[in-house]
Amino acid sequence: MAFLLIMIVDGVQVPGDYHYRSIFRCNQFAAWLETGSIKPVDKRRLSTQKNISAYCIPVKVRPNITFYD
Numbered sequence: 001m002a003f004l005l006i007m008i009v010d011g012v013q014v015p016g017d018y019h020y021r022s023i024f025r026c027n028q029f030a031a032w033l034e035t036g037s038i039k040p041v042d043k044r045r046l047s048t049q050k051n052i053s054a055y056c057i058p059v060k061v062r063p064n065i066t067f068y069d
Helices: 023-035
Strands: 002-009 018-020 052-059
Touching: 002 023, 018 023, 023 052
Parallel strands: none
Antiparallel strands: 002 018, 002 052
């Protein structure tokens, strides 16, 4: 089992499969996509995303799948 990152931009799903072993890592990328980049020093948002949503769903995967975490 893995977690698939789903990205929606202007109501259209972005093509491609981005699989993660950990739901925490997948959700971290989903949050970054929705909110924009975070400056590591003081945790301030550098930019604001508009019309972008992202979330993770559990999926079954083949043994040879590529993971991004």
